[in-house]
Amino acid sequence: MTDVATRRPRVGVMGGTFDPIHHGHLVAASEVAQHHDLDEVIFVPTGEPWMKRTVTDAEHRYLMTVVATASNPRFTVSRVDLERSGPTYTIDTLRDIRTQRPDAELFFISGADAIAQILEWKDVDELWDLARFVAVSRPGHALSISGLPERSVSSLEVPALAISSTDCRDRVSRGLPVWYLVPDGVVQYISKHHLYRSQT
Numbered sequence: 001m002t003d004v005a006t007r008r009p010r011v012g013v014m015g016g017t018f019d020p021i022h023h024g025h026l027v028a029a030s031e032v033a034q035h036h037d038l039d040e041v042i043f044v045p046t047g048e049p050w051m052k053r054t055v056t057d058a059e060h061r062y063l064m065t066v067v068a069t070a071s072n073p074r075f076t077v078s079r080v081d082l083e084r085s086g087p088t089y090t091i092d093t094l095r096d097i098r099t100q101r102p103d104a105e106l107f108f109i110s111g112a113d114a115i116a117q118i119l120e121w122k123d124v125d126e127l128w129d130l131a132r133f134v135a136v137s138r139p140g141h142a143l144s145i146s147g148l149p150e151r152s153v154s155s156l157e158v159p160a161l162a163i164s165s166t167d168c169r170d171r172v173s174r175g176l177p178v179w180y181l182v183p184d185g186v187v188q189y190i191s192k193h194h195l196y197r198s199q200t
């Protein structure tokens, strides 16, 4: 029987550019939360994602993430990556979250495409002690964690949703609907703020 009094909080960290947030992100976070018995998943929009080209203003991406996660009591949104200047590195994200949640066991959630690049991330050798990494499946991307430390990295098959932020932006720019690809509130936010009408 689990000793509830001594159980450390188990906290997921879902980092992303969320330009815009879509149901692929939300299902991935929900599935990892279920599988790893997480108490909370913190969504962390990037400030300046150095591996992406131009991105939408960070406040819009943050607010769409707030709207998208509002209905789930276990989902929260953090501004740590928005409030730090300079390029966004996960090493800084995890150190900041650890400072805020010293008692928590952290699980960083990453899609198959992102985990494939993790060896290029800043200070990667130090990442493994800050969190456990959960790599989730994503249509169109092979899910592989070979070559990564077994003690820190695991993989999880999640329902396949072939949705990307790139495709959502492209659809809006062409006047096509994104209903059911992103939460209703995000559709309304995009419309109200005239986002993605022209592609850069």
Ligand SMILES: Nc1ncnc2c1ncn2[C@@H]1O[C@H](COP(=O)(O)OP(=O)(O)OP(=O)(O)O)[C@@H](O)[C@H]1O
Pocket (backbone or CB within 6 Å): 015, 016, 017, 018, 019, 023, 024, 025, 028, 109, 110, 111, 112, 113, 114, 115, 136, 137, 138, 139, 161, 162, 163, 164, 165, 166, 167
């Ligand atoms: N459909 C999906 N299924 C599983 N994981 C996903 C999916 N979409 C994104 N992810 C993961 O969510 C995290 C954040 O992704 P991000 O915000 O860059 O979205 P994206 O759809 O990949 O964006 P873009 O098309 O602009 O590159 C990454 O780890 C990514 O691999």
Ligand SMILES: O=C(O)c1ccc[n+]([C@@H]2O[C@H](COP(=O)([O-])O)[C@@H](O)[C@H]2O)c1
Pocket (backbone or CB within 6 Å): 014, 015, 016, 017, 018, 044, 046, 049, 050, 051, 052, 088, 089, 090, 091, 114, 120, 121, 122
């Ligand atoms: O730390 C790094 O060098 C690094 C390089 C690329 C991406 N990341 C993180 O990976 C997460 C997904 O990033 P992205 O660009 O796919 O939205 C997000 O939290 C980024 O900060 C981190």
